[in-house]
Amino acid sequence: MKTYILTRIGLSIPMILIILTIVFFVLRVLPGNPVLAMLGPKAPPSVVKAMEHQMGLDKPILVQYFDYLKDIAHGNFGQSTVTGMPVLKELMQKFPATLELTIFAMIVAVFIGIFYGTLAAYKLGSPLDVSARIYSIFVYSFPVFWFGLMLQLIFGVWLHWLPVSGESSPFMTPDPTHTGLYVVDAIINGQWDVLKDSLEHLILPSLTLGIVISSIFVRMVRANVVLTLSQQFITAARARGVKEKTVLFRHALKNALPPILTIMGLQFALLLGGAVLTEVTFSWPGIGSYLVSRIHARDFTAIQGTIVFFAIFVAIISILVDVINAWINPRVRY
Amino acid sequence: MAVLSIKNLFIEYQTKSGTVKAVEDVSFDVEENESLGIVGESGCGKSTLGTAILRLLPQNAKITGKILLDGVNLLELDNESMRKIRGKDIAMIFQDPMTSLNPIMRVRDHFFELFKVHNPDMKKNEMIKIASEALESVGVDSKRLDNYPFEFSGGMRQRVMIALSIALKPKVLIADEPTTALDVVVQEQIMQVLKNLMKTKNMSIILITHDMGIVAEMAERVAVMYAGNLVELGEIHELYNNPLHPYTRMLLESIPNIKLDDMDLKFIPGSPPDLKNPPKGCKYYPRCPFAKDICKEKDPKTKKIGNRIVKCWLYGDENE
Structure with missing residues (x-):
């Protein structure tokens, strides 16, 4: 290993x-x-x-x-031509917001993808399965910003349930900061009102991103689980009296995971960059918003630095995915 | 006393293009400690029959009749009670050992899972002990508990599968073409393993195969299936020396014999009927050289002749 x-x-x-x-x-x-x-x-x-x-x-x-x-x-990404600040420092300030949004969006997407996809595969051909297929095609065709605007309209403007923009309400930031992730910092500090505020701000943008991405996951998980469910070791496990839930999740899903994880890892990395539209829609102060503002300002060093930053991040994520895959699948690591 | 008793079993698959009658009115008993062979060509329903005993057929299969294990009808059990029988009272090994083990689980974890399913209180050292014994009994070093399936050859994987299926000392072991995917040398080894188990364990084996040689070597009684019907059943030597049903006779004649040179390989002309539209009378009628008029019209009843069973109009009264 x-x-x-x-x-x-x-x-x-x-x-x-x-x-x-x-x-x-x-x-x-x-x-x-x-x-x-x-x-x-x-x-x-x-x-x-x-x-x-x-x-x-x-x-x-x-x-x-x-x-x-x-x-x-040496970790020197150059100085911004607009602000004169080191680009890396600016990126590191914006990064936690993006990371937080991405992680929550991934949680939404993975949760929907794994459960909806696996159950659809298990009940192949049932109404649930048909609904999963319709869901994935339908949702995949949503433009992210449009979907975001719709959620803002429904939950923010009409129902007044949730805030529609920003990462937090005024004076509702965790203090002191540890990781830069508001939710994590609020928990560390025990500031529950801040935690509640941060979560409320996170819900709409992470649902927007997460639901749109989940469409791919549902399809991927469904297709791969259908494939593993048809294999003989599944019948063999049933013939040993293994419970259906275990057969489905431990045997079928786990064997279907490697391709799914690879796609999820790539999506996670893409989300960091692709969150641009979501971040702009929800005025989320992350790297996406940063990149957009620097493109407008023709800040070449900042653009170059952001791209390099993303590239390195993608590389790190893909290493992580491969390591997780190797951990799950012994055939990879030997 | 019969440990497993199958009575008037019918199995149909509902497909988009019609109903396939995979098994029709099959009845037989499996005695305690007995090895029963089920032979027949591809698609005759022998695997369906084996899988049906564990109720592992796909959703579109409809089973009627009775499958009695020690007098309890398995077809009437709820899913949870049925699950507890699988692997404990009735175990099964499959045709392709390369794909019957979960590729990402260690052999040890296959055993542990099985034990936990049927006895959640079992201690770890006890589990290791039983698993090691099971492995050793099929000729696999117990050190290999820590290995993954892909670290075994096909023959060794089948041994592991057998060890897994006998670990909880089931009453009945269903072996569905256990050697078909293996080369002849390994085939012989696996047959030896199964034979040894039969001698030492108190267990009945249902051996499903299309290989008449393997049946002759292993089984005490043979059931011959054709197009979903059980056409003949009898003690192995009686049946081989004096086959009653024309199909059995031709099946035995079609086995190549290297002692007789100068002879063309015999075969049964034609092919099995389409089970969506089976012939009205006897299913074997279109290929049978002894066919009479009645064979075309009426499906023969199953008749008992001594301790043999045969389903053919050549025996018994046509006017019954």
């Missing part, structure tokens, strides 16, 4: 390197001069030259490339 994990980590180093390289060269090839974007098109040439020198843009491209790799290896 240890060798497997180490190998897997070793393998992702070239992967991350390739992503870094692509991000670097794509941003060089794209039209638009970051210096002009910063200083405006009418900046005098001498100022532009000085700025280019300061940013290292006058060096040969290969030198720039290796400087860039070295900086990232």
Whole structure:
């Protein structure tokens, strides 16, 4: 197991390197001069030259490339051209909000996906199964922002049950902060009113994201569980008197998990980036909103930093998924 | 006294294209400590019959009749009581050992699960002891409890399956083509394992196979099935030496014999009937060289001749 994990980590180093390289060269090839974007098109040439020198843009491209790799290896994602703050620091401030939203959306999606999908597979051809198939096609076609707006309209505007935007009400942030995740911090601090407020703010955005993503999970889980349920070891388990619930979850679902986990891991990573629409719809102060505002401001370093950040995060998640898979499935780890 | 008694069993599959009569009016007894072979070609209903005893047929199967285990009709039990019989009183091993074990569970956990299902209070060291004994009794080193199924060869997996099925000392073991997926050498080993078990354990075996050789080696009595019907049943030597039903006779003749060179391989012309639209009279009538007029019109009744059972118009009175 240890060798497997180490190998897997070793393998992702070239992967991350390739992503870094692509991000670097794509941003060089794209039209638009970051210096002009910063200083405006009418900046005098001498100022532009000085700025280019300061940013290292006058060096040969290969030198720039290796400087860039070295900086990232040192955790230096450059300075925002808008605020002058280190990009990594800005990202780390926004990241917990996104992570919190993503985790809750994943909980919603995984919960719906696993139970609805498994039961649909178990009752193949029943009304429940048909409803699962309709659900997944129907919900998958929802545009995220539209679905978010609908939930806001129903639960926020008409029913007044839940807040429609932001991560918390004014003066309702956990203090002191530990992880940056409001829910976790509120629990650590024992601030139950803050916890309630944070959860209320989380419900609509995480339901929006979670339900839309769950459509894929329901389909994936259903298809894979149908497949494992038809295998002989299922009949053999029943022939030994194993309870139906155990047959379904321990034997069928667990064997169906590897492909499902892989997709879930990828979705989790995609959610971090794909939460952009949800974050904007719900004014959620996460990385998605950050990225959108920096694209508007043509903040090249921040954009580059955010992409690299996502890329590394995706790589980490996929390592985690593989490790979990190996843990579940002995054939992978041997 | 019969440990398992099957009476007038009918099994139908409801399919989109019609009703398939997989088993029709089958009755027989399995005596204590006996090994009964069920033979027949593919699709004759022998596996359906075996699976029906454990009530593990798919939802679209309709079973009527009686399956009595020590006098209790299994078909009338609720699901929970039936579940408790599976693996404890009646166990089953399957055709393909490569896929009958859960690939992500250690062999040990298969045993533990079985024990926990039927006796939640069993202690861990007791479970290990019984599992080890079961494994050793089929010739597998008990150290291999910690292995995963994919670390075993096909023959070894079938041994593990057998060990699992006998661990709780069931009264009846149903072996559904236990050697079909294995090569002949391993086949022989598995048959030896089953034979040894029969000698040492107090257990009846129902051996479902299409291999007449294996039946001859293993079984004390044989039931021959054709198109869902039990056409003949008898003591093994009697039946092999003097087959009554034309189908049994032709089936035995079609076994290749290397001692007789110079002979073409015999076979039964034609193919089994479509069980959605079986012929009106005897199911074997279209392929039977001895067919009479009545065979076409009326399905023969099952007749008892001595301690044998045969279902054919060649025996008994046509006007009954």
